[in-house]
Amino acid sequence: MGISNTSKEKEMSGFGNTSKVNLKVEFDMDKIIKDYKKVKKYMKSPLYTIKKMDGTEDIVSELIREYQENPID
Numbered sequence: 834m835g836i837s838n839t840s841k842e843k844e845m846s847g848f849g850n851t852s853k854v855n856l857k858v859e860f861d862m863d864k865i866i867k868d869y870k871k872v873k874k875y876m877k878s879p880l881y882t883i884k885k886m887d888g889t890e891d892i893v894s895e896l897i898r899e900y901q902e903n904p905i906d
Contacts, residue, residue: 872892872893872896875892875893876893881893
């Protein structure tokens with residue numbers, strides 16, 4: 834049984850506080866993943882299907898429109 838090194842643990846660095854920057858980026862990534870999972874779950878729901886047919890769905894369509902206007906390429 835060894836000690837596992839998770840991605841949220843601080844790594845020691847001899848030059849500055851680079852570990853704090855890496856930690857903040859990982860926490861931001863965790864939030865993005867959480868939001869992504871919520872959107873995917875919403876897209877699988879019957880409520881999304883009904884709103885999409887009615888034309889009143891604006892959560893996912895807003896994200897798609899934003900991506901089409903400003904592609905990541």
